[in-house]
Each structure stands twice: as C-alpha cells, then as structure tokens.
Amino acid sequence: MSTTTVTGTSGEDRSDYTRDESKAIRARSLRLLGSLVTPVRAQLWLAGIVLVVSTAFRVLGPALIAYGIDKALPAAVEEMNWLPTIGVVVVYLVTGFAGAALIGWYVVVAARLTQAIMLDLRKRIFLHTQRLSLEFHESYTSGRIISRQTSDLDSIRELLDGGLNELVSGILYGGFTLIALLLIDWQSGVILAVMGIPLFLLMRWFYTRSQVVYRESRVVSAKVIVKFVETMTGIRAVKAFRKEARNEDEFGKLASDYRDVNMRSIQLFGTFEPGLMVVASITVALVLLWGGIRVIDGSILIGTLIAAVLYVRNFFSPLQEVAFFLNSYQSATAALEKVSGVLEEEPTVPDPVKPVDLWNARGHVTFDDVLFGYSADRVILPDFSLDIPAGQTVALVGTTGAGKSTLAKLVSRFYDPTTGRVTLDGVDLRSLHPKDLRRAIVMVTQEAYLFSGTVADNIALGKPDATMEEIRAAARAVGADAFIERLPDGYATDVNKRGGRVSAGQRQLISFARAFLADPAVLILDEATASLDIPSERQIQDALQTLLADRTAIIIAHRLSTVAIADRVLVMEHGRIIEDDAPEVLIGGDGRFAKLHAAWRESLV
Numbered sequence: 001m002s003t004t005t006v007t008g009t010s011g012e013d014r015s016d017y018t019r020d021e022s023k024a025i026r027a028r029s030l031r032l033l034g035s036l037v038t039p040v041r042a043q044l045w046l047a048g049i050v051l052v053v054s055t056a057f058r059v060l061g062p063a064l065i066a067y068g069i070d071k072a073l074p075a076a077v078e079e080m081n082w083l084p085t086i087g088v089v090v091v092y093l094v095t096g097f098a099g100a101a102l103i104g105w106y107v108v109v110a111a112r113l114t115q116a117i118m119l120d121l122r123k124r125i126f127l128h129t130q131r132l133s134l135e136f137h138e139s140y141t142s143g144r145i146i147s148r149q150t151s152d153l154d155s156i157r158e159l160l161d162g163g164l165n166e167l168v169s170g171i172l173y174g175g176f177t178l179i180a181l182l183l184i185d186w187q188s189g190v191i192l193a194v195m196g197i198p199l200f201l202l203m204r205w206f207y208t209r210s211q212v213v214y215r216e217s218r219v220v221s222a223k224v225i226v227k228f229v230e231t232m233t234g235i236r237a238v239k240a241f242r243k244e245a246r247n248e249d250e251f252g253k254l255a256s257d258y259r260d261v262n263m264r265s266i267q268l269f270g271t272f273e274p275g276l277m278v279v280a281s282i283t284v285a286l287v288l289l290w291g292g293i294r295v296i297d298g299s300i301l302i303g304t305l306i307a308a309v310l311y312v313r314n315f316f317s318p319l320q321e322v323a324f325f326l327n328s329y330q331s332a333t334a335a336l337e338k339v340s341g342v343l344e345e346e347p348t349v350p351d352p353v354k355p356v357d358l359w360n361a362r363g364h365v366t367f368d369d370v371l372f373g374y375s376a377d378r379v380i381l382p383d384f385s386l387d388i389p390a391g392q393t394v395a396l397v398g399t400t401g402a403g404k405s406t407l408a409k410l411v412s413r414f415y416d417p418t419t420g421r422v423t424l425d426g427v428d429l430r431s432l433h434p435k436d437l438r439r440a441i442v443m444v445t446q447e448a449y450l451f452s453g454t455v456a457d458n459i460a461l462g463k464p465d466a467t468m469e470e471i472r473a474a475a476r477a478v479g480a481d482a483f484i485e486r487l488p489d490g491y492a493t494d495v496n497k498r499g500g501r502v503s504a505g506q507r508q509l510i511s512f513a514r515a516f517l518a519d520p521a522v523l524i525l526d527e528a529t530a531s532l533d534i535p536s537e538r539q540i541q542d543a544l545q546t547l548l549a550d551r552t553a554i555i556i557a558h559r560l561s562t563v564a565i566a567d568r569v570l571v572m573e574h575g576r577i578i579e580d581d582a583p584e585v586l587i588g589g590d591g592r593f594a595k596l597h598a599a600w601r602e603s604l605v
C-alpha cells in the first residue's frame with residue numbers, strides 16, 4: 001500500500017512529501033530515466049563527444065586572437081613575415097567552420113535521441129495505463145491521466161530538446177573557458193574563480209526561490225485546469241442549476257491567484273538578471289584593471305588582456321540561458337516524477353503467473369467465503385458465499401448501494417476479493433488465463449460505451465473476426481436491427497458523425513448485440529436495460545429467454561419485469577443475500593421480495 005500513496009492513486013497530486021517519500025520519488029524518476037536512456041546509450045555518447053569537440057573549437061577563438069595580436073602582427077610589422085598572420089587566420093577560419101559543422105551535426109544527433117526517447121515514453125504511458133486495473137482508473141481522474149500523456153510529455157520534450165542542451169553546453173563552455181583563461185593568464189583566471197563565489201550564491205538563491213514559486217504555480221495552475229475541465233464536463237448540470245455566476249467567482253479567484261504567482265516568478269527574474277549583470281561587470285572590470293596595470297609594467301601583452309576579457313565575457317553569456325532553463329528543468333523533473341509514478345503502478349488485478357486454460361467454459365460460478373472492500377477501512381461484502389450452477393439465470397435485486405454492481409465486478413474480475421475466492425468451473429479467477437476469462441465472462445453495463453467507428457465495428461468488438469452476417473444476426477437477436485437500418489448508412493454509419501448519434505437506449509441495444517456476438521458462458525447485465533422503453537425492454541426479454549437458455553446469466557435490474565425469466569432470485573442488502581429462491585416461491589412468501597413485487601405490481605396498474 002505504501003507505494004500507492006507515494007504514486008498518488010489515493011488522492012490528488014501532492015507537493016507535501018516527507019523526506020523518505022521524496023527520496024523514493026527521485027529514485028523512481030531516475031530509474032525511469034535510466035531505462036529510457038539505456039537503449040540509446042550509443043547515440044548519447046556520440047552526441048556527448050560531438051558536443052565536447054565543438055565546444056573546444058569555440059573556446060579556441062580568443063586564444064587565437066591573442067596570438068594574432070601579440071605574435072603574428074608584430075612579426076608582420078617588424079620582420080615583414082606574414083606567415084604567422086596567415087596561419088592564424090586560416091586556423092581561426094577552420095576551427096570556426098569545423099565548430100559550426102559539428103554543432104549542426106550535434107543538433108541532428110540530439111534531436112534523433114530526443115525523438116527516440118519521446119516515442120518510447122509515449123507508447124509506454126499509453127500501454128501501461130491501459131494495462132492497469134479498474135481500481136486505478138476509478139481513483140485516478142481522467143484529467144490527470146490526460147495531463148500525463150500531454151503536458152507532462154511536453155515538458156519532458158522541452159527539456160530534452162532545448163533545456164538540457166543549454167545546460168550541458170553552458171557548463172561545458174564555462175569549464176573550458178575557465179581552463180583556457182587559466183592557461184593564457186592565470187591571474188585573470190583566479191579573479192574569475194573568486195568571483196565565482198558570489199555567482200554561485202546568486203544562482204543558488206535563484207534556484208531555491210524559483211523552485212518554491214514554481215511549486216506554487218503548479219498547484220494553482222492545476223486548480224485552474226481542474227475547475228475548467230470540471231465545469232465543461234458537467235456543463236449540463238451547470239446550466240440546469242444555474243451555477244454560472246458561482247463558477248465565475250470561483251474561476252476568477254483561481255485565475256487571479258495564478259496571475260499573482262506568475263508575477264512572483266517574473267519578479268525573481270527581475271532580481272536575478274540584474275544581479276548576474278552586476279557580478280559579470282565587476283569581474284570584467286577587475287580583470288581589465290589588474291590586466292591594464294600589468295600591461296603598463298610590461299608583464300603581459302595587450303593581446304593576452306583582450307583574450308582574458310573576451311573569455312570572462314563569454315563565461316557569463318550562457319548563464320542567463322542556464323537560469324531560464326532551470327524552470328524547464330523543474331517542470332520536466334516534476335513531469336518525470338508523475339509519469340514514473342504511473343509507470344510504476346502495478347495492476348491490482350495481475351495476470352496469473354501460471355495461467356490455467358479453460359477452453360470450454362460451462363459457466364459454473366461460485367463465491368467461496370469472499371470478503372471484499374474497495375478500501376481496507378470499509379467492507380462492502382463481509383462474508384459472501386454463493387453457488388450459481390452452469391446455465392442458471394439469476395436475477396439480483398436489492399436496494400441502492402447494496403453491493404450488486406460490486407458483485408458483478410468481482411465475477412468479471414475487475415477486482416479481486418480481499419479474502420476468499422471467486423471461481424469459474426472450479427478455477428479461481430485469479431489463475432484463469434486472461435483470454436479465457438474475457439471470452440467466458442462478459443458484463444454489459446448501463447454505460448454502453450461506443451468507440452469511434454461504424455455501428456458494425458462497435459458490435460464486432462465482441463468478436464473482432466465476425467462476418468457481416470453474424471453482426472446482423474446479433475443485432476436482430478436483440479431487436480436492434482430495425483433502428484440500425486434506419487440510420488443514414490445503416491450498419492456503416494459512423495457513430496461520431498451527425499446523424500449517427502444514437503440515443504442512450506439505442507446505445508444499450510448496440511452493446512447488447514456486442515455481448516451476444518461475444519457469446520460468453522457467463523453474461524452479466526448490470527442495469528443494462530435501464531434506458532430502454534417498456535416495449536424495447538420486453539423485446540429484449542423475449543430475446544434474452546432464448547439467448548440465455550444455454551448460458552449462465554446474472555441480471556441486475558430495478559425493474560422487476562426481468563425476474564419473470566429468472567430461475568432464481570437473490571435479494572441483497574448491505575452486502576449480504578437475505579433471500580434466495582425461485583421467483584414464484586419468493587412472491588408467494590411474505591419476505592422482502594414479496595413486498596417489493598407487490599409494490600411493483602401495483603405501480604403497473
């Protein structure tokens with residue numbers, strides 16, 4: 001459980017981690033980074049070498065200028081010897097061109113590297129989130145999943161594309177420049193090194209401050225996005241209950257918070273940049289002053305001084321970029337932390353290590369002493385045992401929140417019981433091969449999701465290799481063919497196009513056809529007919545009677561009409577079965593179901 005709290009499935013993205021948690025998160029990010037970089041090691045080395053060589057070429061410039069002024073020029077003027085001058089010009093040009101060519105190459109190598117890593121990461125996030133169990137998806141909001149795949153990936157790409165280059169080449173360039181300066185004039189080098197102390201303090205201040213501000217800005221911007229997404233997703237409820245004015249206030253407040261935190265971040269730059277300029281100016285002034293004195297007394301030459309000043313200036317120039325990059329570095333680390341969190345989530349319903357094959361499931365379902373709760377602190381099914389023989393049609397009724405859907409989710413193995421086991425034909429669902437499990441047990445819910453594509457595609461989801469004939473037959477069996485034929489393009493109608501939009505009840509009919517085409521041994525209908533009108537429901541029931549004849553069925557419905565076709569009725573209350581018998585027997589008795597049924601009969605007349 002400890003890993004899930006760190007990764008945040010149990011709540012929102014937090015920023016108040018303990019020291020140990022932070023350490024674990026950092027380790028997790030590094031692991032992800034390592035696994036991303038390993039396949040592209042060779043390219044990484046290549047990029048590194050190209051960068052080192054091209055930086056060395058760039059750093060040669062001022063030294064060549066010093067040589068030109070101090071040695072080559074006097075030789076030309078005093079001895080009419082132009083050779084050193086020509087030589088230095090040629091070398092200058094060659095290193096300039098070579099440096100430029102290498103940089104060009106580096107850009108391509110680095111881009112290829114970035115794209116390879118991004119491709120890998122993008123696919124991993126998709127495949128992994130898809131693989132995770134329902135429990136993850138029920139607690140990790142879709143908005144958060146979407147930002148993993150979009151804005152987080154974008155920040156990582158930004159880092160790899162620009163920021164990282166900036167930092168690595170900035171540091172490399174700074175280091176090489178300092179070395180060159182020490183070689184050409186060690187005293188100026190010492191001045192630069194000493195001025196490195198205030199520079200370091202300034203950078204550190206900026207880094208820690210901007211980290212704090214950046215955190216705040218992330219929290220606030222997340223709130224802005226959540227508010228926006230929530231309002232737009234619930235727009236019908238917003239309009240129905242006239243929540244617009246309240247939303248306006250709330251959103252206005254969040255948006256101005258966001259502006260304030262952005263202002264603070266800009267103010268940081270407003271302090272940092274002048275500070276950097278001051279340190280740079282002082283350093284240049286000191287080098288110039290001390291160098292000037294030495295030029296006058298003849299201990300160094302003027303060309304050397306020029307080179308020293310150029311080096312000092314060059315040393316400071318990339319620092320501003322590096323500072324800008326610190327922000328993208330932070331957003332990328334944050335993104336990496338969150339992405340690695342998702343990627344390290346394990347499915348709570350894992351595939352079996354040694355799967356048991358069940359080629360021909362008969363459909364005998366049992367619950368053996370099952371205890372189940374979605375979380376440890378609240379038990380939904382306290383002690384549940386049930387035996388459903390193969391081929392039986394069971395109607396499951398009970399009050400709202402009794403645990404009917406929970407039972408259905410356990411039979412479909414969307415969740416595993418906390419203790420005890422659920423079996424199909426005597427095999428624990430936990431060891432059943434996933435392909436057999438999905439083929440043998442199908443659940444149809446009220447949700448009836450349609451994917452983009454045609455109506456036929458959506459029905460064929462139950463059996464990808466189905467022929468058009470089989471698809472039509474399935475639709476006919478559930479009474480869906482009549483309305484499908486009336487759609488603009490019949491079975492080929494795109495469900496996302498105008499005219500292809502189907503009603504909630506029609507969606508349910510399509511998902512019924514889908515389930516019948518899948519032909520499972522166990523069929524679970526969880527309020528699957530709730531959106532149908534009475535004639536359609538009756539039609540479905542006629543179809544059900546024949547279609548359920550040779551399979552096990554669990555039908556959850558508030559409308560008791562379903563019960564007519566059931567062999568057995570289970571009445572559930574607070575996670576327990578309180579009545580269990582044939583429908584006639586229960587109706588004839590004086591229990592809960594008899595009362596429910598009497599009330600329902602009355603409501604019909």
Ligand SMILES: Nc1ncnc2c1ncn2[C@@H]1O[C@H](COP(=O)(O)OP(=O)(O)OP(=O)(O)O)[C@@H](O)[C@H]1O
Binds near residue numbers: 138375
């Ligand atoms: N994903 C979940 N996480 C935590 N608790 C849940 C989850 N789904 C359901 N519950 C809780 O489990 C209990 C049983 O819910 P369940 O959906 O099984 O009820 P139900 O009998 O299907 O009710 P209804 O007739 O309203 O569909 C409820 O108290 C509910 O709060």
Ligand SMILES: [Mg+2]
Binds near residue numbers: 404405406526
């Ligand atoms: Mg339910």
